[in-house]
Amino acid sequence: MAAFDWNFQPKLDRRTVEELLSLAFVERAEDLLITGKTGTGKSHILQAIALKACEQEWAVRYSRCVDLVDDLYAGLADGSYNRRMQRWARPALLLIDDVGLGQLKRQGDEPTAAHILYTLLDKRHGKVATALTSNLKLSAWGKYLGDASLAAAALDRLAATATRIDIDGPSYRQHLARKRAEESGRAIVQDGEAEEP
Ligand SMILES: Nc1ncnc2c1ncn2[C@@H]1O[C@H](COP(=O)(O)OP(=O)(O)OP(=O)(O)O)[C@@H](O)[C@H]1O
Numbered sequence: 001m002a003a004f005d006w007n008f009q010p011k012l013d014r015r016t017v018e019e020l021l022s023l024a025f026v027e028r029a030e031d032l033l034i035t036g037k038t039g040t041g042k043s044h045i046l047q048a049i050a051l052k053a054c055e056q057e058w059a060v061r062y063s064r065c066v067d068l069v070d071d072l073y074a075g076l077a078d079g080s081y082n083r084r085m086q087r088w089a090r091p092a093l094l095l096i097d098d099v100g101l102g103q104l105k106r107q108g109d110e111p112t113a114a115h116i117l118y119t120l121l122d123k124r125h126g127k128v129a130t131a132l133t134s135n136l137k138l139s140a141w142g143k144y145l146g147d148a149s150l151a152a153a154a155l156d157r158l159a160a161t162a163t164r165i166d167i168d169g170p171s172y173r174q175h176l177a178r179k180r181a182e183e184s185g186r187a188i189v190q191d192g193e194a195e196e197p
């Protein structure tokens with residue numbers, strides 16, 4: 001988090017994030033849900049927590065949501081679903097990044113992503129910690145994951161113990177893009193000035 005600009009996101013409660021970085025929530029087998037618009041720093045914070053947990057030698061697994069669901073669909077195809085599910089269910093800290101980004105590639109009569117996430121969260125709930133990020137409002141998870149009731153059941157399990165953070169602020173990506181544009185604009189002016197006799 002050394003590179004994180006707290007002033008850029010004034011509505012984000014620094015104390016809550018620092019408390020999470022202490023990893024007490026992993027010890028207590030609690031959950032974490034970070035929501036907010038694109039570019040607001042959700043994955044940045046999640047990855048900082050992952051790194052910290054690795055440093056402290058917790059068993060950690062990190063994945064984007066689409067990759068996790070794809071891995072389990074592959075398990076349905078080759079008969080390794082239960083083994084793969086166990087591998088996602090076991091670690092003391094599982095970080096599922098970017099729920100809502102990317103296309104979930106369900107085929108034929110395969111279970112929905114909602115079913116897969118529900119099963120996984122149900123196995124983990126109360127035993128080990130799970131942290132998720134999403135750019136979607138919680139009310140939109142059902143549509144994205146393909147089953148409103150199962151998405152609600154998955155979220156209900158999270159709601160029981162999860163720390164909730166909603167980052168209500170601007171996109172740092174856009175901020176960087178604007179900064180780069182300004183800098184390159186200035187550089188062109190400076191180049192022109194340098195050429196003058
Ligand atoms: N407050 C901040 N200070 C410094 N860098 C930041 C800050 N917020 C975000 N960034 C950087 O901006 C980029 C975008 O942030 P990040 O990927 O965390 O956004 P996100 O909320 O996960 O967006 P998305 O919903 O699109 O996945 C990253 O390179 C991240 O390191």
Ligand SMILES: [Mg+2]
Binds near residue numbers: 042043044097098133
């Ligand atoms: Mg992200």
